Amino acid sequence: MDTSSTANQSARAQLSSKIGISAQIFDPDGDDKYYCLILDASPDSCRIFCDNVSQLPDIVHLEPEQIGKPIKASVKWRKEMTAGLTLDWADTLSE
DSSP, X not given: OOHHHHHHHHHHHHHOEEEEEEEEEEOTTSOSEXXXXXXXXXXXXXXXXXXXXXXXXXXXXXXXXXXXXXXXXEEEEEXXXXXXXXXXXXXXXXX
């Protein structure tokens, strides 16, 4: 049994916090905007629930209602109505 993958999953789960924050997610040009819910987040990634996951491009902007500024992100994986995003804070904060 490979315990290293189980340990990695457990470590990721501990670093991620369940939050439930409403947000808008949109393509970099701002043409297509969708409502989403940030289910859980860590300092460098988050998992979202969105009806339109299949329509999201690989690079998106995520705007949580409590921050008010879009965060650049990359879609790392997609499932039926959820997606995992890697947050690009360096690029976001340099603007």
